Amino acid sequence: MRQGLWRRIWEHRHFYAFISPFFLIFAVFGLYPLLFSLYLSFVQWDGLTEIKWVGLANFQNMLHDELFFTSLWNTLVIGLLYIPPMFVGAFLFALALNAGWIKLRGMFRAAFFMPVITPMVVVAIVFSLIYSQEGGLLNYVLGGVGEVFPSLKIKPIAWLTSDTWFKPALAILLVWRWTGYNMVLMLAGLQGISTEYYEAARIDGAGLFQRMWHITLPLMRPVFVFCAIMSLIGTVYMFDEVFVLTQGGLGGPGVSGINFGLYLFNTSFADFKFGYASSMAYTMAFLVFLASLLILRLRKTEN
Amino acid sequence: MARYKHRKRILAHLPLAGMACLFGFPFYWLFISAFKDKSQIFKLPPEFLPHPWMFENFVRVFQETQIVRAFFNSVVIAGGHVALALFLCSLAGYAFAKFPRAPGRDKLFAFVLATMMIPVAVMLIPTFVVLCKLHAVNTYWAMIVPTAANAFGIFWMRQYAAQNIHNDLIDAARIDGCTEFQIYRRIVVPVLKPAMAALGIVLVINIWNNLMWAFIVLRTESMYTLPLVIYLLHGENRTPFELIMAASVIATFPLIIAFLIFQKNFIQGITAGAIKG
Numbered sequence: 001m002r003q004g005l006w007r008r009i010w011e012h013r014h015f016y017a018f019i020s021p022f023f024l025i026f027a028v029f030g031l032y033p034l035l036f037s038l039y040l041s042f043v044q045w046d047g048l049t050e051i052k053w054v055g056l057a058n059f060q061n062m063l064h065d066e067l068f069f070t071s072l073w074n075t076l077v078i079g080l081l082y083i084p085p086m087f088v089g090a091f092l093f094a095l096a097l098n099a100g101w102i103k104l105r106g107m108f109r110a111a112f113f114m115p116v117i118t119p120m121v122v123v124a125i126v127f128s129l130i131y132s133q134e135g136g137l138l139n140y141v142l143g144g145v146g147e148v149f150p151s152l153k154i155k156p157i158a159w160l161t162s163d164t165w166f167k168p169a170l171a172i173l174l175v176w177r178w179t180g181y182n183m184v185l186m187l188a189g190l191q192g193i194s195t196e197y198y199e200a201a202r203i204d205g206a207g208l209f210q211r212m213w214h215i216t217l218p219l220m221r222p223v224f225v226f227c228a229i230m231s232l233i234g235t236v237y238m239f240d241e242v243f244v245l246t247q248g249g250l251g252g253p254g255v256s257g258i259n260f261g262l263y264l265f266n267t268s269f270a271d272f273k274f275g276y277a278s279s280m281a282y283t284m285a286f287l288v289f290l291a292s293l294l295i296l297r298l299r300k301t302e303n
Numbered sequence: 304m305a306r307y308k309h310r311k312r313i314l315a316h317l318p319l320a321g322m323a324c325l326f327g328f329p330f331y332w333l334f335i336s337a338f339k340d341k342s343q344i345f346k347l348p349p350e351f352l353p354h355p356w357m358f359e360n361f362v363r364v365f366q367e368t369q370i371v372r373a374f375f376n377s378v379v380i381a382g383g384h385v386a387l388a389l390f391l392c393s394l395a396g397y398a399f400a401k402f403p404r405a406p407g408r409d410k411l412f413a414f415v416l417a418t419m420m421i422p423v424a425v426m427l428i429p430t431f432v433v434l435c436k437l438h439a440v441n442t443y444w445a446m447i448v449p450t451a452a453n454a455f456g457i458f459w460m461r462q463y464a465a466q467n468i469h470n471d472l473i474d475a476a477r478i479d480g481c482t483e484f485q486i487y488r489r490i491v492v493p494v495l496k497p498a499m500a501a502l503g504i505v506l507v508i509n510i511w512n513n514l515m516w517a518f519i520v521l522r523t524e525s526m527y528t529l530p531l532v533i534y535l536l537h538g539e540n541r542t543p544f545e546l547i548m549a550a551s552v553i554a555t556f557p558l559i560i561a562f563l564i565f566q567k568n569f570i571q572g573i574t575a576g577a578i579k580g
Contacts, residue, residue, distance in 0.1 A: 005406060012405035014483040018398035019411070022391040026452035030418055033429030040428065047432070089322075096319050101312050110566060111323035114330065117558045117569070119512040121530045122551040125537055126333045129544075135345035137332070176326065181573065188574040237424050240514045247538060264424055269519055274428050281425045289420065 041279035046272040058279035068280065070255050071263035074167070078259060079235040081171035082178075087227065089175065090182035097183070098190040109187075113180035120177075124244035127173045131159035160245055166253040173241060178234070182227045189223030190216070225299045229292050236288055237261045260284060333555065337361075337548040344544055357545065364549040368542070369524050373532040374553065376443070377511060380528060383447040384510045385503050391452055393499055396460025397491045401468060412461070419454040431519055445520035446510070446528070456502050459575055463498040464491065501572035504565065511558060529554040 009016070041059075044052040062068055093112055097105050115123065130137045139156040146154030159169040197215045206214065239261040246257040248270075258266075264284070268277040336344050337360060338353040364370050398405075399412050430449050431440075439445045468491060476486050492499075514530040521527055527535070533550050536542040562569050 008404070008406050012402055015398045015402035015405040015408065018402075018483075018487070019395040022395035022452050022457060023411075025391065025448060026415070026418075026454075028433060029430055029449040030426070030452055030454075032433065033426040034418065034421060036429040036432070037425050093319075093322070096315075102319070103316065106566065108319055108323050109570075110563060111327050113569075114559060114562065115326065116573075117508050117512075117562050118330075119514070119530045119533070119551075119554050121512075121514050121534045121537070122333065122555050123329070125533070125547060125551060126329045126336075129336065129344070130329070130332065132345070135347055135349075137349045140347060140349055176329065180326070184570055184573050188570075233422065237422055240512075243514070244534060244537070261424070265427075265515065268428050269431075274432075278425070278428055281422075281427075285422050285425050288422065 037278045038282065040275050041282050043275045045274045047274055048272075051275075054275065058276050059283065061276065062280060062283060067255060067258070067263060071258050071260045074256060075236055075238075075259040075261075078167055078170055078174070078238075079231070081167055082174040083228075083231050083235070085171075086175045086179050086182060086231070087224075089179045090186055090227070093179065093183045094186035094190055097187055109180075109184070112183055115177045115179075116181045118177075120240035121244050123173065123177060124241060127169075127176075128160060128245060131169055133158045133161070161253055163253050163256045166245075166257045170241065170245060170257075173245075174238075177241075178231070182231075185227055186220065186223055189220050193219050222299055225295055228295050228298075232291055232295070233288060235259075236284060237264075239265055330555075330559075333548060333551055337545065337552045339545060339548075341543055341545050344548070360545045360549040361553075363543075364546045364553070368536060368546060368550060369527060369532055370529070370550050370553060372525060373527050373529045376526060377528045377554075380443055380446045381507050381510050383443060384451060385506045387447060388451040388453050388456055388506050389499050389503055392456035392460045392502065393464075393492065393495050394487060396457045396462075397464045397468070397487060397495070399457070399461040400464035401470070401473065415454050415457060419458070423450075427519070434520060440520050441522040441526055443526075446513075446517065449516075450510075453506070456506075459498060459502055460495060463495060468494050497568075497571075498575070500565075500568050501575055504561075504569050504572040507561075508558065 042053060042055055044054050044057075093108075096102055097109055102108070131139075133139060133156055136159070138159065142154050143156065146152055157165050159165050193216065197219075198211055201211050201215055236259075238259055242257060242259050242262045243265070246253070246262070248266075264277055264280055267273050267280065335351070335353050338356050338358065339350075339360075340353075340355070340357050343350060343353065399408060402408065434440050434445050434449070439448075472490055473486055476490055481489070512530060513528070514534060517528045517531040518534070521531060529550075533547065533554060536547050536550060
C-alpha cells in the first residue's frame, strides 16, 4: 500500500514538477507570511531589535486604542456614503447597456469603466485639483449656483481639509472610481439571464416593474452579493485614495480622514509596530470574514 | 404610437450621455491641465481650453523629473510580473486540471483556494521581512515576485483548462513522443491564450497602478515606478503643478489606449472571476 502510493506519486511526477514553481513562490510569499504574521500578533517588534513575546497584550491594547476605533468608524461612514449610490448607479447603467436599443453601448461602457484602470494616485491628484478650496472647479460651480439661489448661502468648501467635508469628497471620488467596475459585473450578470424568463413573463402579462421584481432582482442576487463583498473588502483595506488625499495621513483633516487601511499602513511602516499591526490585521481579517459570511447568507434566502 | 416610442428611446440616451460626460470629465480636466501654463491651472474662472497650448510641459517633465526612468521601471516590472504570474498560473492550473489521479491533488487545490480568503494586508509585514532577508528590497524582484503566485489566477486557469483542453489531444501528443513540457508549450498554452490574455490584463492594471507596495519596497530614485514618482512629486511642494499633470498623463494613457483597443479582453478579465467564482 505504502509502496503503491510512492509509485503513484512517481507516475505523476510531472504533475508535481508543474505545480512546484507555483508552490515554491507560494510557500515563500504566501504561506510563510501568513504564519509569521500570526506569530507576530503575539509579540512586540520594530523589525530591528529583538522580538519580545507579549501574549495577548496587542489584542488588549487594541480595545483601548482610540485611533483604531476612529479608523473603523471612518471606514464604516465612508462605506455607507459611497456604496449605496455606487450600487444604484452601477445597476442603472448596467440595465441601460443591457437594453438592445441603446446605441453606442461600447462607448458608454468605456466612459464608465475608464476610471477603474486609472492609477489611483492620478485620480486623487486630479480630484484634489477639482476640490481645491481656492481656484477649484467644484467650488466655482457651487459659487455659480449660490449666485442664482442666494438663499442657499453657499460658501467655498474646504473639501479636503475640513472634518465635515472630507468624507463626502472621498465618497464622490470613490463613486466615480468604482461604479464602472460594478457596472461591468452587473452587466455580465444581466446578460447571463435567459430571455426565456422574460418572454414567459410577458405572455403571462407581467409589466416592467413585475419583471424587474420577480425575475431580474432575484436572479441578480449572486452578482449583488459578489459586488457587496468586493466593496466591503475594498473599503476596509482602501489605501491609495486616502493616502494621497491626506498626504500620508499627515495633511488633510487629521484623524477624520484615516480609515483602517491607512491606519494599518502607518502602524506598520511609519511607527514600525510590526507586532501590533499584525494583530490588527488578523483581527480585521476575521471581522471581514464574518461580515462576508453574513452577506453570503443573503444569497440563499428565499430559494 | 411606434413613433412616440422611437422618440422616447432617443430621449433615454440623454441622461446616459450626461452621466458619461460627467464620468469622462476628470480625464478631460487632467488632459487639458497638462497643457496649461501654471497660472492658468488655478485661474478663476476656470478655463476649459489651454491658452496657449504648453507642449513644452512634456519636454520639461522629461528634463526636470525622473519620469523616463520611472516609465522604464514600470514597464520592466509590469512585464516581468505578468510573464512570471502567467507562467506559474498556467502551468500549475493545467496540471490541476489534467492530472486527475495525482495523489493529493484535490487537497492541494483546496488549500490554495482557502488562502484566497486571506487579505493581502495580513501579509504586508512578513513579506517585507522576507524581502529584507533575501536582500531584494529596492530591486525589481521585490515588485515582480511576491504576488506572482496568484491563487485567483491558478483557479481561473484550471477552470479554463478543464473546459477547453481535450484529453484526446494530450494523449495523441504523448503517443507521438512529446515530452510533458512540450505538451504544455505546444498544446496547452495556445488553448489557454484567451484566458491568459484576460488574466494578464487584470495583473497589468494592478501592478501598473500599484502605489502602496512600491512605496514600501522601492527606496532610491532610480527604482521608482510611475505612481510613486507622481506621488512624491505631488508631495514635495517645489514641483510645478503643470509638470505633475503632464507626468500623470504619461502614466495614465498607456493603459487607457490599451483598454480602448482590447476592450473585450479587459471586460472578460474583470468579469471572469465574478461569474464563475
